[in-house]
Amino acid sequence: MSFFKENEYATYHIQDSILYIVYKSEVSIDLQAAIRIVEDRLRLQEGLAYKVLCDVRGIYEMDKPARDYLAIEGSILVTVVAYVIEPTISKALSAFYLRISSPPIPSRVFSDIEAAKLFLLTK
Numbered sequence: 001m002s003f004f005k006e007n008e009y010a011t012y013h014i015q016d017s018i019l020y021i022v023y024k025s026e027v028s029i030d031l032q033a034a035i036r037i038v039e040d041r042l043r044l045q046e047g048l049a050y051k052v053l054c055d056v057r058g059i060y061e062m063d064k065p066a067r068d069y070l071a072i073e074g075s076i077l078v079t080v081v082a083y084v085i086e087p088t089i090s091k092a093l094s095a096f097y098l099r100i101s102s103p104p105i106p107s108r109v110f111s112d113i114e115a116a117k118l119f120l121l122t123k
Contacts, residue, residue, distance in 0.1 A: 005044045009033050010058075012044050018120050019050040019078075023058035034066035038073050049077045051120040055084040055113070071103045080106045080123045082116035 005012040010023045021041065023029075029037070062070075075081075081103070106123065110116040 002044060005040055007036060007040050009037055010040075012041055014044070014050065016121075017051065018117070019045065019052045020055070021052060022055040025058045026060045027058055028060050029062040029066045029070075031063070031065040031069055034062075034069040034074070038070070038076070041074075042077065045077050047077070049079050051123060052078050052081045053084065053113070053116050053120055054081055057084060057086050075103050075105045078105055080120060081108075082119050083107065083109045084113050084116050085109055085111055087111040 003014045008024070009027050009029065010021050012022075013020050019041070021037075027033075108116075108119055110119065
C-alpha cells in the first residue's frame, strides 16, 4: 500500500491511522476537480476507512456542485473528519456550511492543526 499521493489539487498521506488531505495554495475546486479528489483519495485508501484531517486553507474557491459532491461522495470510507481553516475564516461561516451540506459523518472545524489531530485521535 502506498501512503502518499498527489495531484494538481492536493496531497494525501497516511500517518498514525489518519489520512491527511492538504489542498494546494490558491486552488479552485469545481465538480470535475471534486470527482478527481475523491477518486485519488479512494485509490490511496484501497478500500479501508480512515479518519481524515482535511486542511482546506489553500482553497481559493469552490462551487456549489463541488461542495455538494464532496459532502456526500467525499464521505465514502471516512469515519470522521476534521477541517483545518484559516483563523481569519469565521467559525460561524464554517459551521453554517457543515449544517447546510449535511455530511453523513461527524465533522468539526478547527483553526489549529494540533487540535484537529487531537479530535481525530479521540474519536
